[in-house]
Amino acid sequence: MNSHPASRPASPPGSGPVSLKSLIPAVFLPVLIFETGMGALAPVLALSGRALGAGVGAAGLILALLGVGQILGDVPAGALAARLGDRKAMLVASGVTAVTLTACALARNIWELALAVTLTGASNAVFILARQSYLTEVVPPGLRARALSTLGGMSRVGAFVGPFLGAAVLTGRPVRDIYWLALLTTAVTAVVLLTVPDVADPAAATERKPVPVRSVLRENRKVFLTLGLAVLLVGSVRATRQTVLPLWAEHLGQSPSSTSVVFGIAGLIDTLTFYPSGRIMDRAGRLWIAVPSMLVLGGAQAALPLTHSLASLTVVAMLIGFGNGIGSGILMTLGADVAPPQTRSQFLGVWRLCADSGSAGGPLVVSAAATLGSLAAGIAIMGAVGIAAAGALLRWVPRYSPFATTGTRRASTRVIGARAHPAAPSDAGPVPAHDDPPDGTVRGSGAPRV
Numbered sequence: 001m002n003s004h005p006a007s008r009p010a011s012p013p014g015s016g017p018v019s020l021k022s023l024i025p026a027v028f029l030p031v032l033i034f035e036t037g038m039g040a041l042a043p044v045l046a047l048s049g050r051a052l053g054a055g056v057g058a059a060g061l062i063l064a065l066l067g068v069g070q071i072l073g074d075v076p077a078g079a080l081a082a083r084l085g086d087r088k089a090m091l092v093a094s095g096v097t098a099v100t101l102t103a104c105a106l107a108r109n110i111w112e113l114a115l116a117v118t119l120t121g122a123s124n125a126v127f128i129l130a131r132q133s134y135l136t137e138v139v140p141p142g143l144r145a146r147a148l149s150t151l152g153g154m155s156r157v158g159a160f161v162g163p164f165l166g167a168a169v170l171t172g173r174p175v176r177d178i179y180w181l182a183l184l185t186t187a188v189t190a191v192v193l194l195t196v197p198d199v200a201d202p203a204a205a206t207e208r209k210p211v212p213v214r215s216v217l218r219e220n221r222k223v224f225l226t227l228g229l230a231v232l233l234v235g236s237v238r239a240t241r242q243t244v245l246p247l248w249a250e251h252l253g254q255s256p257s258s259t260s261v262v263f264g265i266a267g268l269i270d271t272l273t274f275y276p277s278g279r280i281m282d283r284a285g286r287l288w289i290a291v292p293s294m295l296v297l298g299g300a301q302a303a304l305p306l307t308h309s310l311a312s313l314t315v316v317a318m319l320i321g322f323g324n325g326i327g328s329g330i331l332m333t334l335g336a337d338v339a340p341p342q343t344r345s346q347f348l349g350v351w352r353l354c355a356d357s358g359s360a361g362g363p364l365v366v367s368a369a370a371t372l373g374s375l376a377a378g379i380a381i382m383g384a385v386g387i388a389a390a391g392a393l394l395r396w397v398p399r400y401s402p403f404a405t406t407g408t409r410r411a412s413t414r415v416i417g418a419r420a421h422p423a424a425p426s427d428a429g430p431v432p433a434h435d436d437p438p439d440g441t442v443r444g445s446g447a448p449r450v
Contacts, residue, residue, distance in 0.1 A: 018139055020146060022199045027147075030090070030192045031131055032154040037185030038124060039162020042066070044170070044178050045117060051175050054110045064360075065114055067239075069121020071356045075213055077126040078133075078349020082211075086134040086345075087198060093126035094190040098183055105179035128155070129352055133345045136336035138200040141403065142282055144336055149278025149329030156271045156328065160264075216346045223338055227400050228354040230392035231331055234290075235358025236365070237297055237386040238327070241266075241320050243363040244379045248304050249313060251375060262314050266321035273325030281333060285405035290334070290393045293327030298386015305376035331355050337401040 045066065049059035081089040100123060103116035131151060139147045169181045217224065245266065249259040277289045300319035307313045335351040362382055369378025398404040 018143065018199055020143070020150060023135070023147060025196045026198045027131060027135065028150060028154050030189045031128070031151060032158055033185050033192065034094070034127060034189040035155045035158025036162045036165065037182035039159040040166030040178055041162070041182050042159070043163045044166060044175055048104070048175050048178070049110055049113060052107065052110050052113060058110060062114060062117055065118045066121040067356065067360055069118035070125045071353065071360060072118070073122030073125035074129070074353040074356055075349045076122070077129040078346040079213060080126055081130045081133050082343070082345035086130040087193065089130040090127055091190060091193055093123045093130065094186055094193065096123040097127070097186045101179045101183045101186065105176050105183070125352065129345070129348055132332050132335070133348055134198070136339060136344060136348070145281030145286070145329065145333045146275070146278035148332040148336060149274050149281070152329035152332060153271070153274030156274060156325070160267050160271050211343045211346060213346050213350065216343045217350060220340070220347060223400055224350060224354065227334070227338065227396040228351070230389060230396055231334070231351065231354040232358035233385055233389035233392055234294060234331060235355035236362030237294065237301070237382055237389055238324055239359035240362035240366055240382045241297065241301065241324060243366050244301060244304060244382070245317055245320065247366070247370065247375060248307070248379065252308065252313060254310060254313070258310060262310070262317045265314060266317040269318050269321035270325035273322060274328035277326040277328055281330070285403060285408065286330065286334060286337070286401055287394065287397055287404050289326055290330050290397060291390045293323055293330065294386050294390035294393065296323030297327070298383045298390065301386060302380050302383025304379050334397065334401055337403055
């Protein structure tokens with residue numbers, strides 16, 4: 001089994017110290033540009049289907065296919081990043097995205113558009129996973145949460161800015177021109193990747209081996225069946241917020257313009273809170289953000305059916321945005337904490353599959369409840385899922401992540417010290433064998449102190 005995550009070097013040998021500022025040109029900037037293009041697509045994908053003659057149901061499916069493509073691309077993305085390296089995988093993803101966006105713009109019927117959108121989602125999965133895998137390796141553990149929260153924040157900023165940029169481009173122009181905008185941002189992303197060197201070379205790149213994904217699943221099955229389930233619940237609650245807000249606003253009789261304003265306010269709150277959450281996770285531990293995020297997000301969604309006016313709807317929407325915003329990067333950070341170094345990319349591919357599967361399943365629960373005649377019941381169910389997600393994180397994060405709290409970090413440090421100096425006395429209990437899981441626990445003494 002691989003060495004404990006906390007025992008890895010803080011930065012690759014021979015490289016300078018990695019800071020958030022040093023990551024801006026090579027990591028955060030290309031992600032921001034790429035996600036701005038993707039953000040511009042989201043509001044008009046359904047309209048693009050309608051322009052090709054699709055019905056309302058089929059047009060709505062076009063938007064869903066972007067997420068389906070991401071789910072289909074998660075596991076292959078991990079294998080591709082492991083084989084090519086993170087930077088080359090991003091360049092490949094940019095090239096494929098350029099082709100698929102061109103196909104979207106030139107699609108002559110709904111089926112061609114559906115296929116191109118699905119492939120665009122798959123290439124998006126490769127792009128994001130490659131950057132996540134890179135940051136996991138080169139960023140020191142003490143900076144990890146801030147770096148990955150900022151990475152998630154760039155996606156949020158892109159999703160917030162993209163629709164406004166798209167609206168400016170589409171004024172008086174056909175809907176399909178949005179794909180040319182996204183193609184332009186993808187091309188600019190590729191230029192940045194080619195011209196700006198990474199801040200550091202991954203230390204373990206030469207040690208990686210092309211391990212089959214099924215082997216990664218088998219070796220880490222306990223993690224995926226426990227913490228992975230918590231990740232799935234988190235993904236479902238997060239994705240549902242984008243469905244329940246507009247649906248409940250329509251139920252209250254709000255106009256589309258008012259709904260857009262409410263949605264925009266929630267998105268602004270979401271975007272502004274990503275950095276403080278990363279700082280708290282690095283200083284106090286992951287649970288201090290993961291659990292409150294789910295409690296606020298789940299509780300706010302459960303309270304949504306209690307709103308009856310635009311003012312109360314806006315307040316709850318802001319709470320939803322706050323709950324989601326403070327959790328920026330938490331799933332990527334937890335994945336980085338528990339990913340085995342030698343199979344990191346493949347592990348993260350499966351990890352993202354757990355989150356993205358939840359993202360696809362949550363809105364389906366709400367849709368099913370609404371179809372059966374009770375939108376409020378569907379929203380309340382997902383609120384309860386948020387509370388359950390908080391409980392699952394509280395139960396499983398301390399078992400697998402050495403950075404769950406300051407207590408688990410101290411316990412992890414004692415274990416590493418005992419390994420380095422086996423003759424020295426230790427109050428941490430028996431020292432785990434080399435093949436013990438990298439979970440921050442001490443064999444024979446139960447879970448670390450929380």
